[in-house]
Amino acid sequence: xxxxANRQFRLAARPIGLPKASDWTLVEExxxxxxxxxxxxxxEYVSLDPAMRGWMNEGKSYVPPVGIGEVMRAxxxxxxxxSKHPGFPVxxxxxxxxxxxxxxxxxxxxxxxxxxxxxxxxxxxxxxxxTGMTAYFGLLDVGAAKEGDTVVVSxxxxxxxxxxxxxxxxxxxxxxxxxxxxxxxxxxVDELGFDAAIDYKSGxxxxxxxxxxPKGIDVYFDNVGGEILDIALSQLAMHARVVICGAISQYNAxxxxxxxxxxxxLLVNRARMQGMVVFDYAPRYGEAxxxxxxxxxxxxxxxxxDIVAGFDTFPDALLKLFRGxxxxxxxxxxx
Amino acid sequence: xxxxANRQFRLAARPIGLPKASDWTLVEExxxxxxxxxxxxxxEYVSLDPAMRGWMNEGKSYVPPVGIGEVMRAxxxxxxxxSKHPGFPVxxxxxxxxxxxxxxxxxxxxxxxxxxxxxxxxxxxxxxxxTGMTAYFGLLDVGAAKEGDTVVVSxxxxxxxxxxxxxxxxxxxxxxxxxxxxxxxxxxVDELGFDAAIDYKSGxxxxxxxxxxPKGIDVYFDNVGGEILDIALSQLAMHARVVICGAISQYNAxxxxxxxxxxxxLLVNRARMQGMVVFDYAPRYGEAxxxxxxxxxxxxxxxxxDIVAGFDTFPDALLKLFRGxxxxxxxxxxx
Numbered sequence: 082x083x084x085x086a087n088r089q090f091r092l093a094a095r096p097i098g099l100p101k102a103s104d105w106t107l108v109e110e111x112x113x114x115x116x117x118x119x120x121x122x123x124x125e126y127v128s129l130d131p132a133m134r135g136w137m138n139e140g141k142s143y144v145p146p147v148g149i150g151e152v153m154r155a156x157x158x159x160x161x162x163x164s165k166h167p168g169f170p171v172x173x174x175x176x177x178x179x180x181x182x183x184x185x186x187x188x189x190x191x192x193x194x195x196x197x198x199x200x201x202x203x204x205x206x207x208x209x210x211x212t213g214m215t216a217y218f219g220l221l222d223v224g225a226a227k228e229g230d231t232v233v234v235s236x237x238x239x240x241x242x243x244x245x246x247x248x249x250x251x252x253x254x255x256x257x258x259x260x261x262x263x264x265x266x267x268x269x270v271d272e273l274g275f276d277a278a279i280d281y282k283s284g285x286x287x288x289x290x291x292x293x294x295p296k297g298i299d300v301y302f303d304n305v306g307g308e309i310l311d312i313a314l315s316q317l318a319m320h321a322r323v324v325i326c327g328a329i330s331q332y333n334a335x336x337x338x339x340x341x342x343x344x345x346x347l348l349v350n351r352a353r354m355q356g357m358v359v360f361d362y363a364p365r366y367g368e369a370x371x372x373x374x375x376x377x378x379x380x381x382x383x384x385x386x387d388i389v390a391g392f393d394t395f396p397d398a399l400l401k402l403f404r405g406x407x408x409x410x411x412x413x414x415x416x
Numbered sequence: 417x418x419x420x421a422n423r424q425f426r427l428a429a430r431p432i433g434l435p436k437a438s439d440w441t442l443v444e445e446x447x448x449x450x451x452x453x454x455x456x457x458x459x460e461y462v463s464l465d466p467a468m469r470g471w472m473n474e475g476k477s478y479v480p481p482v483g484i485g486e487v488m489r490a491x492x493x494x495x496x497x498x499s500k501h502p503g504f505p506v507x508x509x510x511x512x513x514x515x516x517x518x519x520x521x522x523x524x525x526x527x528x529x530x531x532x533x534x535x536x537x538x539x540x541x542x543x544x545x546x547t548g549m550t551a552y553f554g555l556l557d558v559g560a561a562k563e564g565d566t567v568v569v570s571x572x573x574x575x576x577x578x579x580x581x582x583x584x585x586x587x588x589x590x591x592x593x594x595x596x597x598x599x600x601x602x603x604x605v606d607e608l609g610f611d612a613a614i615d616y617k618s619g620x621x622x623x624x625x626x627x628x629x630p631k632g633i634d635v636y637f638d639n640v641g642g643e644i645l646d647i648a649l650s651q652l653a654m655h656a657r658v659v660i661c662g663a664i665s666q667y668n669a670x671x672x673x674x675x676x677x678x679x680x681x682l683l684v685n686r687a688r689m690q691g692m693v694v695f696d697y698a699p700r701y702g703e704a705x706x707x708x709x710x711x712x713x714x715x716x717x718x719x720x721x722d723i724v725a726g727f728d729t730f731p732d733a734l735l736k737l738f739r740g741x742x743x744x745x746x747x748x749x750x751x
Contacts, residue, residue, distance in 0.1 A: 086469070133427045143684050325683045338673030340646070348660045348691030356683030 089182035120164035128156035207410035216244035228253035236304030238265035240410035314343035385409030426518035455499035463491035542745035551579035563588035571639030573743035649678035720744030
């Protein structure tokens with residue numbers, strides 16, 4: 082057992098702006114054997130999420146920051162290869178917060194066993210994982226989307242955005258996505274069934290929103306913040322709900338976050354803007370997983386993963402998120 | 417009847433920044449006799465409200481803008497002096513949107529008869545008028561304030577703010593006001609029973625909020641926007657409610673509204689920010705009026721009006737709002 086070397090990305094410094102190579106140290110240490118009620122996971126996929134950028138900052142947030150010198154926090158999925166835990170025998174497929182490392186010891190806290198006969202392992206980091214839960218509860222609970230609503234989602238071709246749009250369609254909403262690039266936009270409409278997609282990199286987003294949402298926006302699900310949030314606020318319908326899920330355009334801002342100048346549209350339209358953190362919905366994950374599992378099986382919901390291979394590529398792979406290069410859920414495949 | 421001359425302030429130009437004298441024309445025209453189902457009101461008090469600044473701008477809002485050349489829209493109260501309307505006989509005391517003029521013809525739409533034996537006429541523009549309704553429904557309905565909550569209100573010594581704070585105290589909340597100047601702050605604590613008041617003109621608002629709200633802010637009722645909103649957002653408690661009632665610091669901005677940079681605190685704290693327009697609560701005004709009338713009678717609620725005399729002084733009197741010179745409800749007394 083001690084022969085196994087575990088490579089890990091540890092946080093070396095708190096980044097200013099985009100994380101750079103020197104913000105990480107790649108460490109190799111021997112794997113310890115599981116103690117009682119512990120098990121060892123060989124990580125096969127690491128989930129790469131915009132939220133990770135926030136965890137690298139100092140200061141109060143919804144989870145404590147990753148400490149300097151600690152293994153970078155990340156979701157992941159893999160297989161149990163050694164176990165002294167009755168609930169997680171060797172051979173179990175599992176998902177949990179395993180960190181950016183090849184092997185993870187766990188006591189089972191926050192870890193789920195998953196059934197790869199029902200869906201492939203990556204799907205448990207996507208539609209059936211935190212990504213899917215975020216989209217589901219953000220759209221239906223915080224956003225209170227209902228049949229006939231016009232739903233606009235930013236970061237529409239990203240992990241959460243693709244699920245938000247599809248679930249909104251399933252629920253009978255009119256769905257408009259905002260994404261970067263013509264190829265992504267075509268894919269959203271042609272493959273995922275969005276009613277329209279707006280390429281923010283070319284053309285006038287405000288004009289396009291006005292055209293595609295003639296009655297205004299009932300639910301705006303925001304993953305990006307910045308200018309796009311401001312434009313969306315200017316197009317709200319009465320009693321609109323704005324779901325603040327993320328703000329990827331702002332996470333690397335070195336000169337302070339841009340606040341939404343059009344926030345008074347909330348007053349004019351008696352609208353609300355509400356933040357969400359998916360962990361709050363843990364007691365209801367089962368409810369969402371059952372419904373989304375069914376939709377997957379029925380072919381109503383598509384899970385799309387964008388898989389980058391090679392543990393070493395982590396620092397650059399993470400940046401794909403901030404460069405808008407991924408389509409669907411970005412995963413790092415190990416080994 | 418035709419002998420009566422009616423003086424009116426009409427909007428001459430759309431102001432840039434603070435309204436100036438040349439944005440108004442003072443017009444005198446003879447009063448027309450009421451037709452069938454009309455009555456004539458001699459206006460005794462004109463309500464001066466921050467919202468009036470918004471009505472002077474072009475463009476979509478929650479009510480149409482006042483047109484150039486039109487009598488300026490304003491709430492008011494007075495006495496019916498001629499009538500062909502069975503519901504509003506001569507001698508009735510009334511409140512409604514009479515505009516900035518000495519006499520107003522009305523068909524009764526949106527006009528209420530008021531009983532000056534129960535409360536003096538100005539109170540029907542303050543605690544028992546739109547001001548009070550705004551405070552009541554904003555705090556209790558949009559803000560969902562409940563016993564034990566920490567409530568912070570900005571513009572605390574203004575018309576709405578004084579009522580928000582008092583109602584919050586009656587409902588068992590801890591109440592902290594933010595106002596400009598030591599005198600106002602003393603008055604809020606000593607006379608109105610606020611638990612604390614923070615003078616934003618002297619000292620560090622963030623530090624003071626942290627001190628007076630050690631568990632964070634549960635309900636933030638915002639009348640001012642700008643820097644104060646941003647600071648309040650940084651001090652939210654989990655599941656906080658931010659009520660967007662107004663943004664007086666921004667109404668005269670010539671370089672665009674300052675958006676709240678700390679809006680991501682909504683995400684971290686699973687909080688919501690929601691706008692309100694009091695007119696939506698019209699079907700429930702009676703409910704609030706009954707409860708607040710009782711509190712007034714019991715001496716639990718104080719109505720404070722800041723009365724400026726002289727119709728001619730309107731253009732400058734209005735500016736007192738934006739200079740933060742009023743304490744309580746600002747009214748213009750005519751005649």
